[in-house]
Amino acid sequence: MTSPLETAERPQDMKRIVIEPLTRVEGHGKVTLLQGKNRNIRQARLHITEFRGFEKFIQGRPYWELPVLVQRLCGICPVSHHLAAAKATDMIVGAGELTPTATKIRRLMHLGQTVQSHALHFFHLCSPDLLFGFDDDVQHRNITGVIEDFPDIARQGVLLRKFGQEVIRVTAGKRIHGTGAIPGGVNKSLSLDEIRYLQDDIARNIGWAQGALELLKNIISEHYEHHMQFGTIQSNMMSMVRDDGAFELYHGGLRAKAVNGDTIFDHVDYVNYNDYIRESVKDWSYMKFPFITSLGEEEGWYRVGPLARINNCDYMRMPLAETERQEFMALGNGLPVQSTMAYHWARLIELLYCTEAIAELLCDPDLVRKELRIQGNLQGSGTGVVEAPRGTLFHHYEIDERGIVEKASLIVSTTNNNQAMNESIRRVANQYLDGNRLNEALLNHVEVAIRAYDPCLSCATHAMGKMPMELNLVDASGELVDRLEKRVTGRIMRTI
């Protein structure tokens, strides 16, 4: 399934176009487009040029520090790392099945994380793309434009995000650096006051999630064909599901489906993920390229995250979300939905699911019980997997007899989507670049395609129309032919 554009024949005959972010916060990426003599795009690569050194950061630390320590890997989704590490350390302490209170408090925390992440993405990161279209004036197509034109949406986004953060604070004990999940359980249950506090806002938040979804569907229906074909690729899908096939974010088996909807593997115990997934390395990126082992590197790459989760599950337990899922799946006429822009739609179905699930969990009496922790015999290794907002997140640790981490292996969500993002960029580049003069439209379209995945790269999550980028057109001999810079103000300048 790998595009023939990735490794072009006779690259010396081509021109090279580089889109390079100018800042680096959580990561640093650039896009290179290699142009052939006929001016069509022959190669497209999303490079990740910052080596993060996560594993080295973790090695040498005691296992009991992991759930807190790993939150510092990433300021964008620390709770996902917190819970994946906590699940791995559950195995290390031989905890087996946790108490109902511990499991439900962790689930609640994870739902809060997903709400705040998805709310931020829709209301403040991608809504300008969707509300104003990709070709709207850059100065208008940003959050300022959204706030001015849709003031209620902007406010709802702030408060939904805040609600998710409050769920995290209540369950994790702190707004950040929470210690809620510990090896074998949690360190506190909820009080009735805390539950009532969160319940105060939940009905309103469900309504806002429904409203956002309706708005998105209206936007897509107005330009249906455009949204369905933009950056669309054909990929396998991988996600976690419950034992009965239900949608799942916190704990379950791994399921992978092929483009034609056939099952590649199902209900795989994630402890054995290494038997099903491998990673390849390419010399032009620090980010690895995972693939399904049985299909091989060329055919086995896959997508994770909201689109994969909605495509893969058999049903969703929450009634409003399930109705929306059925409508969404009808788009595929029996096959997985492959539109890259459908990520946004799937993400909002998940947002609705999470608000409903939070409402349900807040009525559960187990949340206030005091059976918090299980411990058994210390094990030499542990694996924890969760469905983070951006997709499946793997943590694996091996410890020595003192409990010190000797080996740490992480596959983060964005890495799982690495090949898919490259494929979508190739598709967009082929659609929108034909010639040797760079333009703003190309920059915008590449940004929109990357952002649909909500990757954890600063370049991809920067402001609409303001994602700091440098776009270079260089021929095979190294001569700079053209260059556009997008400044921090959002202003685009030709600098050659």
Add this chain to the structure above:
Amino acid sequence: MNGTAKTAPVLILTYGNPSRGDDALGPALYDLLETHQQKTGELAEVEVLTDFQLQIEHTVDLEQREYVLFVDASVSCAAPFEIHELQAERDDSFTTHAMSPASVLAVFKQVNHHEPPPAYLLTIRAYEFGLGRKMTEQAKANLELAFRYILAKPW
């Protein structure tokens, strides 16, 4: 989501990653101030918060405040620290995962339809931001001076 506690008139909002070398300056100042409050009972009119980075929900933290002080590490300010007044400003950080204080004020203004409280940015000179690195000695010295400055300030 305002909770039940009375809102302190002064907010000191620090931010940074404690495991990225001198980026820990903001969270370290938070720790110092929180400990000081607990030990002495002073700074009763001040609420101190910390986060990895600024984001849209922090506009809610600004509500009902009379004064806001953002605290960040900076490799470009003069040592030991600088302080300057902020204005709401639409800059590049809108809709990113890491907003600037000025853009937080701008979002506040736009979603609340009134001016944000007076706000200042305290930047502490930093030198090294590598993942897993310890805070440099120079940054620690700058932190101590910034801490003393805040304690000496009549809140």
